[in-house]
Amino acid sequence: MKRGAEKRAVKEKSGRSKGRKASGKGSAARAKSSAKAVGLKGTVTGRVEKSAGAKGELRYVPWSSVAIEALNPLLGRHFIVGQDIMLSRVLLKKGCVVPEHSHSNEQISYVTEGALKFAVDGREVIVSEGEVLGIPRNMPHRVEALQDSVSLDIFNPPRADWINKTDKYLR
Numbered sequence: 001m002k003r004g005a006e007k008r009a010v011k012e013k014s015g016r017s018k019g020r021k022a023s024g025k026g027s028a029a030r031a032k033s034s035a036k037a038v039g040l041k042g043t044v045t046g047r048v049e050k051s052a053g054a055k056g057e058l059r060y061v062p063w064s065s066v067a068i069e070a071l072n073p074l075l076g077r078h079f080i081v082g083q084d085i086m087l088s089r090v091l092l093k094k095g096c097v098v099p100e101h102s103h104s105n106e107q108i109s110y111v112t113e114g115a116l117k118f119a120v121d122g123r124e125v126i127v128s129e130g131e132v133l134g135i136p137r138n139m140p141h142r143v144e145a146l147q148d149s150v151s152l153d154i155f156n157p158p159r160a161d162w163i164n165k166t167d168k169y170l171r
Contacts, residue, residue: 086158092145100142105155114149
């Protein structure tokens with residue numbers, strides 16, 4: 001199938017072109033009702049329910065429907081929790097420092113804007129826009145924002161300290 005035909009097929013299935021934002025008066029209302037319809041169970045409240053062999057729930061969640069939690073004047077975040085995984089969007093202003101810490105969660109950080117300097121296992125690694133860093137479980141690390149930055153961080157399993165708001169090192 002040619003590219004144009006692929007895009008049309010995607011548009012026909014989804015009702016809009018791939019990669020384009022919905023426009024028009026009703027799109028905000030649709031996003032709000034979609035967020036309500038999926039029941040954001042476990043998204044910010046932390047009530048993650050597991051049952052062996054249970055079928056997962058399809059969820060569509062616009063980031064704009066998830067409140068940003070301001071942890072300090074230079075750091076904010078919002079996150080979505082699945083059964084065994086968490087996706088967070090972390091917003092760091094230039095100069096923000098996340099103190100050294102470790103956790104039992106595997107972490108993958110994808111910098112979508114800016115640049116972050118990670119100190120991990122005695123090494124410094126600068127991760128810039130479009131780059132990814134994987135941090136194994138229990139490995140101490142520290143982060144400094146070299147510019148205003150946005151990072152999508154994935155955790156497995158979900159961060160209980162974030163869900164329960166017991167992450168005092170960030171506040």
